[in-house]
Amino acid sequence: MALTIEIDHAKTRAKAAAAAGQPVMPQAVKGRIRRIKWIILLLTLSIYYVTPLLRWDRGPNAPDQAVLLDFAHGRLYFFFIEIWPQDLYLVTGLLVLASTILVLTNALAGRLWCGFACPQTVWTDLFLLVERLIEGDRRQRLKNVNAPLDAKRTIQIVVKHSAWLLISLATGGTLIFYFTDAPELLRSFARADVSANALGWIVVFAGTTYGLAGFAREQVCTFMCPWPRLQGAIWDPEAFTVNYRDYRGEQRTSAKKADELRLQGKPAGDCVDCNQCVAVCPIGIDIREGPNFACINCGLCVDACDP
Numbered sequence: 001m002a003l004t005i006e007i008d009h010a011k012t013r014a015k016a017a018a019a020a021g022q023p024v025m026p027q028a029v030k031g032r033i034r035r036i037k038w039i040i041l042l043l044t045l046s047i048y049y050v051t052p053l054l055r056w057d058r059g060p061n062a063p064d065q066a067v068l069l070d071f072a073h074g075r076l077y078f079f080f081i082e083i084w085p086q087d088l089y090l091v092t093g094l095l096v097l098a099s100t101i102l103v104l105t106n107a108l109a110g111r112l113w114c115g116f117a118c119p120q121t122v123w124t125d126l127f128l129l130v131e132r133l134i135e136g137d138r139r140q141r142l143k144n145v146n147a148p149l150d151a152k153r154t155i156q157i158v159v160k161h162s163a164w165l166l167i168s169l170a171t172g173g174t175l176i177f178y179f180t181d182a183p184e185l186l187r188s189f190a191r192a193d194v195s196a197n198a199l200g201w202i203v204v205f206a207g208t209t210y211g212l213a214g215f216a217r218e219q220v221c222t223f224m225c226p227w228p229r230l231q232g233a234i235w236d237p238e239a240f241t242v243n244y245r246d247y248r249g250e251q252r253t254s255a256k257k258a259d260e261l262r263l264q265g266k267p268a269g270d271c272v273d274c275n276q277c278v279a280v281c282p283i284g285i286d287i288r289e290g291p292n293f294a295c296i297n298c299g300l301c302v303d304a305c306d307p
């Protein structure tokens, strides 16, 4: 018997949004979880961009780059660790350990990795920040979708894409640094003497960053990443995940109406139906409709509901 798990709600929303011509444009939100996410974003990006520039003295005839994947000589250097091809089982062990930690973390706190530290989440957050700074917050960006292409709008689009491309090139360039001597490659950039091979890989990685963080965004988490499918098999009902307490929130109604209902001795929920939790969601889902496979557990809807 075949078992099919469908992310029905995510599909419905994606279709509805597409039919209405409304892309997911998350609104900015302030709060405790957002601050934690900014700190993690800064930390992870700093680690990524700075690591290849760190030096580690291994004596003569050995590279002094702290982290280096030296494919030409079949070596992997990680600070004081040096892995040769025959030590590859160590890497396999590390990968098994990493997957086990990921699954155990999931059992404790759901998709913590997805919501806070996954490169797709981090770079999409960065691209969204740039977009917001240039084009404004959600309301303005939604207005821009069908706005005429006047001079102001053209400048906004050019500036935004230029900034995105610069970040993408920096990201692609940095990834190459992990495979070669970073300062030497930097010097060759300055001399405009970069090999076609290096340039090709930078373009591939920059293009991937630009496409995934600038355009595909939440579609990667919902439709491309295997994690939501895996989540159905390893989900623990006791895990610390983002959920809507419907027994507390329903019946949802405006604050004024809720006061009136309570005065009449009738039940009214705490949810004032302000839609803020939906507006800030980077996936574009309504958590009030129940647990959702597409939810990356980022907690931004919690901040939105806790002004």
Ligand code: SF4
Pocket (backbone or CB within 6 Å): 249, 252, 270, 271, 272, 273, 274, 275, 276, 277, 278, 288, 304, 305
């Ligand atoms: S943020 Fe969402 S759950 Fe909270 S009151 Fe507004 S609509 Fe209700």
Ligand code: SF4
Pocket (backbone or CB within 6 Å): 242, 277, 280, 281, 282, 283, 284, 285, 286, 287, 294, 295, 296, 297, 298, 299, 300, 301, 302
């Ligand atoms: S529903 Fe909430 S926790 Fe889930 S992805 Fe949306 S904002 Fe993040």
